[in-house]
Amino acid sequence: MISIKGEYVFHVHSWRCCHADEIRDEEYVKRAMELGAEAIYFTDHTPFPGNPFRNRMKYEQLTEYILTLKDLREKYKEKIDIKIGLEVEYLPSFKAFYEELKANEDLDLLILGQHHSEMSPGQYSFQSDTREDEWKYLMEGQMAGVSSGFFDVIAHPDRVFKREKEWSDDMEQEAKKFIDLAVNNKIWLEKNYSSIRHKGKYKKEFWMLVPDDALIIAGCDAHSLDEVMTGSDI
Numbered sequence: 001m002i003s004i005k006g007e008y009v010f011h012v013h014s015w016r017c018c019h020a021d022e023i024r025d026e027e028y029v030k031r032a033m034e035l036g037a038e039a040i041y042f043t044d045h046t047p048f049p050g051n052p053f054r055n056r057m058k059y060e061q062l063t064e065y066i067l068t069l070k071d072l073r074e075k076y077k078e079k080i081d082i083k084i085g086l087e088v089e090y091l092p093s094f095k096a097f098y099e100e101l102k103a104n105e106d107l108d109l110l111i112l113g114q115h116h117s118e119m120s121p122g123q124y125s126f127q128s129d130t131r132e133d134e135w136k137y138l139m140e141g142q143m144a145g146v147s148s149g150f151f152d153v154i155a156h157p158d159r160v161f162k163r164e165k166e167w168s169d170d171m172e173q174e175a176k177k178f179i180d181l182a183v184n185n186k187i188w189l190e191k192n193y194s195s196i197r198h199k200g201k202y203k204k205e206f207w208m209l210v211p212d213d214a215l216i217i218a219g220c221d222a223h224s225l226d227e228v229m230t231g232s233d234i
Contacts, residue, residue, distance in 0.1 A: 002152045006038040008231050011219030014044045016057035020223035031228045039081040046086040066106045085109040090145030091118040098150045113155035117141030135161050146181050156192035158206035167205040175206050183214050193234045194221035
């Protein structure tokens with residue numbers, strides 16, 4: 001389990017993900033220091049072998065991503081702690097890949113960001129003709145990810161409900177099961193500022209169910225310098 005102390009900037013993406021500003025990693029580090037952060041957590045979208053998914057770095061860029069951040073960590077070691085992480089969907093067919101990432105000593109953390117789920121081997125939720133009840137597949141993947149033991153933080157856990165306009169009893173029951181699982185496994189839940197800023201992605205009903213003893217971290221989900229914020233500012 002990761003230890004999070006002091007002022008921090010959590011959940012930062014990079015230009016490699018193809019949907020962020022063309023800003024070099026060092027600029028994010030400098031902005032975090034300007035804000036008084038003691039640590040910055042880079043968690044760019046994980047590439048998968050064969051590059052089967054869009055909106056993320058290419059698999060061939062992963063080594064460069066890690067090496068660049070390691071160089072910056074050394075350069076600024078007296079000023080800020082640079083953590084190297086990845087944001088990952090849990091897809092059962094890629095278990096061996098997750099084991100490889102978890103064993104990589106250059107990676108400080110993996111955060112689970114369930115943007116899509118594997119409905120059957122090689123078949124994903126975004127391929128469905130309808131998005132009706134999509135949240136059920138996403139929640140199933142998110143819960144399986146928690147149980148897998150690969151992840152340190154659950155990014156925007158309430159975003160699985162983003163397409164649902166009304167909060168239902170079914171959603172509440174599944175949310176309770178998930179929250180209990182996360183708390184029992186001592187996994188951090190991220191209160192995501194990007195979700196808060198975008199209509200429909202932040203579900204206050206979900207967060208009302210989270211107990212006081214849960215591990216909660218505030219993430220900025222930054223894809224640009226303007227979106228970099230410290231935990232205390234979220």
